[in-house]
Amino acid sequence: xxxxxxxxxxxxxxxxxxxxxxxxxxxxxxxxxxxxxxxxxxxxxxxxxxxxxxxxxxxxxxxxxxxxxxxxxxxxxxxxxxxxxxxxxxxxxxxxxxxxxxxxxxxxxxxxxxxxxxxxxxxxxxxxxxxxxxxxxxxxxxxxxxxxxxxxxxxxxxxxxxxxxxxxxxxxxxxxxxxxxxxxxxxxxxxxxxxxxxxxxxxxxxxxxxxxxxxxxxxxxxxxxxxxxxxxxxxxxxxxxxxxxxxxxxxxxxxxxxxxxxxxxxxxxxxxxxxxxxxxxxxxxxxxxxxxxxxxxxxxxxxxxxxxxxxxxxxxxxxxxxxxxxxxxxxxxxxxxxxxxxxxxxxxxxxxxxxxxxxxxxxxxxxxxxxxxxxxxxxxxxxxxxxxxxxxxxxxxxxxxxxxxxxx
Numbered sequence: 001x002x003x004x005x006x007x008x009x010x011x012x013x014x015x016x017x018x019x020x021x022x023x024x025x026x027x028x029x030x031x032x033x034x035x036x037x038x039x040x041x042x043x044x045x046x047x048x049x050x051x052x053x054x055x056x057x058x059x060x061x062x063x064x065x066x067x068x069x070x071x072x073x074x075x076x077x078x079x080x081x082x083x084x085x086x087x088x089x090x091x092x093x094x095x096x097x098x099x100x101x102x103x104x105x106x107x108x109x110x111x112x113x114x115x116x117x118x119x120x121x122x123x124x125x126x127x128x129x130x131x132x133x134x135x136x137x138x139x140x141x142x143x144x145x146x147x148x149x150x151x152x153x154x155x156x157x158x159x160x161x162x163x164x165x166x167x168x169x170x171x172x173x174x175x176x177x178x179x180x181x182x183x184x185x186x187x188x189x190x191x192x193x194x195x196x197x198x199x200x201x202x203x204x205x206x207x208x209x210x211x212x213x214x215x216x217x218x219x220x221x222x223x224x225x226x227x228x229x230x231x232x233x234x235x236x237x238x239x240x241x242x243x244x245x246x247x248x249x250x251x252x253x254x255x256x257x258x259x260x261x262x263x264x265x266x267x268x269x270x271x272x273x274x275x276x277x278x279x280x281x282x283x284x285x286x287x288x289x290x291x292x293x294x295x296x297x298x299x300x301x302x303x304x305x306x307x308x309x310x311x312x313x314x315x316x317x318x319x320x321x322x323x324x325x326x327x328x329x330x331x332x333x334x335x336x337x338x339x340x341x342x343x344x345x346x347x348x349x350x351x352x353x354x355x356x357x358x359x360x361x362x363x364x365x366x367x368x369x370x371x372x373x374x375x376x377x378x379x380x381x382x383x384x385x386x387x388x389x390x391x392x393x394x395x396x397x398x399x400x401x402x403x404x405x406x407x408x
Contacts, residue, residue, distance in 0.1 A: 090157025093120035
């Protein structure tokens with residue numbers, strides 16, 4: 001009996017130890033499980049960076065340089081209507097009448113509407129349907145809309161939820177229960193700023209060989225297309241010409257017109273292409289000027305002296321009484337009636353020599369005869385002949401008179 005009691009006690013002790021060991025193992029497993037679970041929860045929260053107060057996640061995705069897609073991410077409710085208020089923070093604004101709706105339903109009986117503020121910085125979206133709105137998993141696509149710059153400078157911006165006049169940022173109706181849910185616990189989880197990317201600008205340098213947007217090259221010269229341009233971008237600044245792609249058919253061995261096509265892409269993917277005309281012409285040869293002959297210094301002009309007057313001026317040959325005029329005055333040098341003016345002798349005309357040839361004698365004789373025929377008699381001879389003829393007429397007249405008188 002005593003031995004049996006000791007065996008029972010030993011058995012109970014062993015069972016108790018086994019239970020304690022099991023309990024310790026269970027507690028250890030539970031503790032490890034709790035730690036792992038807590039760590040996983042914290043890890044997910046850290047990865048998502050979501051506050052426990054955020055019920056709706058706003059998704060904004062840039063799809064073009066000036067276009068964004070608006071959607072709801074990780075959205076689980078099945079809804080048939082939605083009201084959403086948004087705003088732009090930064091140097092950008094919504095572009096009116098540029099919205100493209102992406103939301104759909106089975107019946108496609110969706111009614112949509114937007115209301116954009118006067119400054120284009122905020123927008124309200126209204127969607128109403130009789131059927132549940134289509135979702136792709138937890139993603140509800142709403143629309144695409146263009147944005148534009150609101151001023152000069154950087155165009156960085158973000159799109160966030162905006163609190164409307166009702167104090168809410170969103171409001172939706174659940175399809176099954178028609179329950180309306182409203183709130184302002186919505187956030188854009190992607191805090192990366194967006195930009196309205198401007199395209200690069202390709203410009204020609206201010207060179208002597210660049211005229212009116214054309215490049216001029218001399219025949220035979222080397223042609224480096226990139227050396228003529230500069231590229232600037234509003235976001236990237238000056239872009240190195242090494243990033244420019246060139247297509248060219250320029251052949252400087254032949255005179256003609258060619259084209260060069262420049263293409264460059266900035267860091268945001270905006271591409272610019274520009275075509276430039278290139279004209280290859282004959283090379284202009286520059287002549288080196290030779291040493292010019294210096295003109296000799298001209299002689300200094302001498303001052304002419306006073307001309308000498310002849311002491312006794314010669315008197316032109318008569319015609320008789322050539323010095324008499326109709327008034328009876330005689331204009332002879334030294335005459336008391338004349339003035340003290342000195343009379344210069346008239347220049348004697350020089351008769352040009354007749355060219356000598358075979359026929360010169362005959363033509364000369366004829367010329368002399370014609371000159372003699374046309375010679376005007378001298379003044380003295382005319383008076384003498386007139387007086388003689390007058391006396392002859394008078395004598396004849398008296399003779400005739402006396403003869404008639406005698407016959408009577």
